[in-house]
Amino acid sequence: MISQSAGVPTICAGMTSYIDADAAATRTTAIKLHGPEGFAGMRRAGRLAAEILDAIVPHMVPGVSTQAIDDMIRAHMLREGAFPATLGYRGYTHSSCISINHVVCHGIPSERTLRDGDIVNVDVTPLLDGWHGDTSRMYLIGDVGVKARRLVEVTHEALMRGIEAARPGNTLGHISHAIQSFAEKQRYSVVRDFCGHGLGRLFHDAPEVVHAGKPGTGPELRPGMFFTIEPMINIGRPDCKVLDDGWTAVTRDRSLSAQFEHSVGITEEGCEVFTFSPAGMHKPPYA
Numbered sequence: 001m002i003s004q005s006a007g008v009p010t011i012c013a014g015m016t017s018y019i020d021a022d023a024a025a026t027r028t029t030a031i032k033l034h035g036p037e038g039f040a041g042m043r044r045a046g047r048l049a050a051e052i053l054d055a056i057v058p059h060m061v062p063g064v065s066t067q068a069i070d071d072m073i074r075a076h077m078l079r080e081g082a083f084p085a086t087l088g089y090r091g092y093t094h095s096s097c098i099s100i101n102h103v104v105c106h107g108i109p110s111e112r113t114l115r116d117g118d119i120v121n122v123d124v125t126p127l128l129d130g131w132h133g134d135t136s137r138m139y140l141i142g143d144v145g146v147k148a149r150r151l152v153e154v155t156h157e158a159l160m161r162g163i164e165a166a167r168p169g170n171t172l173g174h175i176s177h178a179i180q181s182f183a184e185k186q187r188y189s190v191v192r193d194f195c196g197h198g199l200g201r202l203f204h205d206a207p208e209v210v211h212a213g214k215p216g217t218g219p220e221l222r223p224g225m226f227f228t229i230e231p232m233i234n235i236g237r238p239d240c241k242v243l244d245d246g247w248t249a250v251t252r253d254r255s256l257s258a259q260f261e262h263s264v265g266i267t268e269e270g271c272e273v274f275t276f277s278p279a280g281m282h283k284p285p286y287a
Helices: 036-055 066-079 146-164 172-185
Strands: 002-005 008-013 016-020 031-033 097-100 103-105 119-124 126-128 135-140 196-198 205-209 226-229 232-234 240-242 249-251 257-259 262-266 271-273
Touching: 031 205, 036 066, 036 119, 036 126, 036 135, 036 262, 036 271, 066 097, 066 119, 103 119, 103 232, 103 257, 119 146, 119 257, 135 146, 135 257, 146 172, 146 226, 146 232, 146 257, 146 262, 172 205, 205 226
Parallel strands: 016 031
Antiparallel strands: 002 008, 008 016, 097 103, 097 119, 103 249, 119 135, 196 205, 196 226, 226 262, 232 257, 240 249, 262 271
């Protein structure tokens, strides 16, 4: 049915509301549906985000500091006419998040250097021409052990299974279930404390994309929806805690954690991934 919210037509389906993205510039509880302009903007922003993650591959080696990686990322964005969406966001002072080993997400770049055997997630969001391209990828530093490599492989496959379920007529619960059922079958756990999100002209928007759930639950997927799918998978328990810096989330049992993230848009036939690597470097090893 059609209801009115601040004079803007909103389509309601059950408890979920959908709204024309051009009619709402701020975050509301309604899910924005984008048109061709939005898809074009997200393709440009998403491609830049993926190119940045491609470009840092030669530098993801032992001895390089995470601050140096962050500096490279910021310089790349500025060079391409973009701005780091994280810089200044809620007081955050860096251009990326770099999460190592048992850090689940939101790791803060520092003088800590990459070490042989580390697994590392790098998360970037360039703001280009008003659109946010949000993506993250795992990197293997030096000689990485079998268990850690396996975790990274399973996490990427879980993301891809979630993407396969992202098509009109399904619900967010179909995506969640595809990720959770695969990861748990491999005897890993899925983090519940952090989730994916809508995006576009806003960095974070409706809906929230939880990575564990049941098919048929949550909002129905409709053409024009933009959101991230970004499962965090742990070798141990799913429980996390945030450190005193207010950002860094770690596994409570200090077990390894891995994450991949893509920004997607629902189309009439399925979904478009805006952040695939132009160089084909979708998962490690990248050599």
